[in-house]
Amino acid sequence: MRKTLILTTALIAAGAAAGAQEINVISWGGAYTKSQVEAYHKPFTALTGIRVNSIDADNPVVPLKAQVEAKNVTGDLFDIELSDAVRLCDEGMLEPINPAMLPPAPDGTPATEDFLDGALSECAVATIFWSTVFAYDASKFTGEAPSTIADLFDTAKFPGKRGLKKGPKGTLEMALMADGVPASEVYAVLATPEGVDRAFAKLDTIKASVVWWEAGAQPAQLLADGEVIMATAYNGRIFDAIAAEGKPFQIVWDGQYMDFDLWAIPKGAPHLEDALKFLAFSTDTQRLADQAKWISYGPARRSSAALVGLYQDGKTEMAPHMPTNPANMGNALLTDFEFWADHDSELNARFAAWLAG
Structure with a gap:
């Protein structure tokens, strides 16, 4: 060797x-x-x-x-x-x-x-x-803090703006998990027209409260600037903000989307x-x-x-701090690359139309 x-x-x-x-x-x-x-x-x-x-x-x-x-x-x-x-x-x-x-x-x-x-x-x-998770600024919460993927979509319990990735991949899956679909069943649901409708219906519930991001550096900046109270983000970007910049951010691993x-x-x-x-x-x-x-x-x-x-x-x-740490894997979803290879174009078109509407 x-x-x-x-x-x-x-x-x-x-x-x-x-x-x-x-x-x-x-x-x-x-x-x-x-x-x-x-x-x-x-x-x-x-x-x-x-x-x-x-x-x-x-x-x-x-x-x-x-x-x-x-x-x-x-x-x-x-x-x-x-x-x-x-x-x-x-x-x-x-x-x-x-x-x-x-x-x-x-x-x-x-x-x-x-x-x-x-x-x-x-x-x-x-x-x-890597994974897409959601995170929040712990300094902004004095009482109960978000702890599940459902909390990302609960504007009654946690009012304020949310940062979400401007695209369907990962966003639709997290919406379904927030709506109660177990990670193991997400792609079976999303493979049906009714499942796609369900994911967009869940996004409808927070659409007015969303700040959309496109570049990986944006979620941490949105949190730091106080423009959102929580945001989806690549886990490594949030870790870097915590470890290298001392930001008081907290990652919620529940419902993480892995790729x-x-x-x-x-x-x-x-x-x-x-x-x-x-x-x-x-x-x-x-x-x-x-x-x-x-x-x-x-x-x-x-x-x-x-x-x-x-x-x-x-x-x-x-x-x-790794996505694959057993403590972080309780409700984790691994991307179905075949699903997205087959449905990327149509769901991107549907997402763009939904945004415009």
Whole structure:
């Protein structure tokens, strides 16, 4: 195994001298991109000499599709969600990725056995497990505070503005759970016209109280500015606001919506060979564990879990803040990527019409 790692490192370093000296990586910005820069970009450049240009997008799938459709691809790797990866792969917009190119675990376990179920697809490789949760500013509550997903939708019990993601994915699922649908039954309900109507009917109950957000940094800012009393948000962004900025925020894990983020390479990537080197490097066991020093997203490899330790402050244990911590999984919902790959367009259209109405 040691020889394999030494050989892999040598090949990456040797290949850099003959290949392109930069790659363009498009991700979500903020604390999340910072975690990638520290765990992946900097050590990769130190090893290979290849510069990693980090480019932010509110949702990287949007520029990915636009570039491929225009046949003017400038990005080499894009960080996208699982259902988008499956759909774009089916549409021929992504390069296929052979899992045999991925490094094994330190004990020699092949990558195909080491990655979590669902983390590897034909055209993408997962790096992290994340979730959409909701959070509130604890300093604004002197009595009872929100504790369940139903409280997010209860404006009688907790009056005030809510921050919700401006899109159906995750939002519809959380609406159904708030309406009493168990996590295990959400997609069976949402697969029916009546279930979709039920989700939108639940959203109707708070529509007048919603401040819509689109970028991952917005919910924490909405809470900090007092524009909303609670907001859905990516769990890592709220953790960063708490741990790095000292914000008095509290995460409610009940009803969390879980998903993978994955690296995908668009058809026509200008620096394909070096993009593949970066993808292999950034998804090894140590690199995925290193990312967890910077943000509370779970590594996509089983062998990384034991290496997850303290936050960058050197004192905060990261395990309790991960979506996959057993204490946080009581009513958790894992995204159904096949459902969204099949229904994304129609539900986005329905959501846009509902917003306009």
